[in-house]
Amino acid sequence: MNSPEALPFDAATVLGAGLMGRLLALTLARRGCQVSLHDAGGQEADGAAARVAAAMLAPLAESAVAPASVVRMGQYGLDRWPELLESLAQPVFFQREGTLVLWHRQDAPEAARFAGVLARTVSEVPGLPAMQRLDAAGVDAIEPAIGKRFAQGLLLPGEGQLDNRQLLAALLTSLQALPNVRMHWHSARAPGDFEPGESERIIDCRGLGAKPQWSNLRGVRGEVIRVHAPEVSLRRPTRLVHPRYPLYIAPKPDGVFVIGATEIESEDMSPASVRSTLELLSAAYSVHSGFAEARILEISTQCRPTLPDNLPAIRWLAPRVMQVNGLYRHGFLIAPAMLDTTIELLTANTSALASSFALATE
Template sequence: MDVSANPTIGSRRATGIVIDSTALPTRSDVVVVGAGLIGLSCAWRLAQAGLSVTVIERDTVGVGASLAATGMLAPAAEHEPGSDPLLPLALESLARWPGFRDELQAASGISIDYREEGTLVVAIGRDEVDRLRFRHDLQIRSGLSARWLPGSEVRALEPTLRPSVTAGLFCPDDHQVDPRLVMAGLTRANQAAGVTIVEQCAVEALDWVGDRVCGAATSRGHISAATLILATGAWSGDASLLPDELALPVRPLRGQSLALKTTTRTGNLSHMVWTEQVHMAPKADGHLIIGATVEDCGFVPGVTAGGLYALLEGARRVLPGIEEMEVEAVWSGFRPTSDDDAPIIDTLAPGLVVATGHHRNGYLLAPATADCVAELVTTGALPDIASSFGLARFHRSEQRVRRAFA
């Protein structure tokens, strides 16, 4: 069994992510800081627009959240009280996923295991059923596609679930991808588009000329650029790169996950299945991914006994077959979470753009985020669909609080 703070999942380890040792260029039209899902998606779109692009990564491609994720594209299952402002962007990005998938697979030659079976959210017992009905009411009021199912219909869709599953919601439009294949595809697509990816290169300071960012000082030297994009995920809240007035309210939330190896004897799920405790995602290579804890513990790496127990027990409550499945890997990663759990997509200063804070929705929001950032860089204007996700919203909230207590 592979135990890692980064997801190298046994036989699933061969992701196809290969970066040649690359020297840092001295200049690029665009420098993207961060080679995670969001950074590579933005870089690819900008390269397609004809710009020279360099991606700088402090560690290796996908470290942090991108390779640790489950790959959920689930606006309905994720919808909760207070998330209405994010919903239009989430649904727009989901609508863009099929085109994004087709382009990515054609550019990379890698199938990303895009699965459209839908998602089941299940409940056991009266209290969970009541909370599930509340969730369903919220989904319907928000115009989302979700169908209430009695326990018998849930088990007809997933016969391996326990008879004690009392009810469920079927969200037909909630899909999933395999993160390791998406990241491998993005790496190849970027390389094919002429993007330079430099790993093990830390950005130490931004280069300012007046109020404008014109490049960065790194552990490998300086690089100049017309635009620098911060896509540093959970590390975006690092105060060392930005002045106080541009500080990003982003923090890490650790998530622990595990991979189980299924067989014809154990069987596997056909849909992504959510409970109140865990979500379970079947992958085409026969693995079942169980995730994920949510822990506000800063950048404390690693896997804990309590975290693994919570995952296994949460899954076992509804899926007894996991008792016979081999645990192939366990890992943890850091979600980039803003103060309101929504992304920050904005121009912070001339020449400085940010795309971060996607919380649990990085994979869902990647196509729309990449398109919006590309439009922002090439035209200077952020599309209306992302206009409410700037940094200023947090300052307005602070001002309202101050006025309320004045």
């Protein structure tokens, strides 16, 4: 929760109006700050990783590729999101129906390794609901649209998802309603463009755009496909164990599904490759043949802003200039933890939350 203490400054310039920038700008403005928000792109968040993301909130599933600190931040986020969403001007789709994990027979060894890592996470992180092993009838019972096509699966109870684009739009509307917020679109800026006085702060949330000031940031390319498949009814995000990257199908409102995501060590933002597109669409088709008749709405590419250890960090670049970055593939999962920790640091220059998450702050 945000500290009730008064902020020791009364004006803030937030650079980047993606996920973290919008959340921080709104929180600071509601705490009485005069906020200027700059983004290199437009108000649709067209330059943000946040616009392309699937926005799954899956701490246990992510533990296959992330340490316990990220899992704990994710648990915090799952509980905190409803409160954050409740305060917004427009409704945002959010659910906690769990994650279903499936695999084809040939990927059974990889699935066994995945299940082993998750079992270890559950034993290490208190409060995580245990995963449930399913046979074909069990998969059919919770996701009848899939039927008995898969001999085995795992259910990760309590995991969630939200609609990223509804969230970005609701944050925008909430910001627009505040008289103490000024938004500047198509306004690429760097921290050095400003000279903050005693009672001002710069908060740099430019994701990969902060690379000139954070040299070991890198982009991790992800390709995703949005389809409209009104005849497919999946209740929860479904992950397919895959030897190269965990593939998923995330249902969104109105028959839309996000199928993703590749994970490629590259900052190449060029359009998706044929190979990735084939892999993603075949994965979806193998889970539900109804995807054959789906209509492709969009094939997008973005890069996840990532630090060398793949972990998020908050640091002071200069007195009164804070940077929040490295949210990698977990941005929505950990955003509430990053938000509340940043507010604690901005308020008191120390954060109990940061210590509890073992989060790097300098």
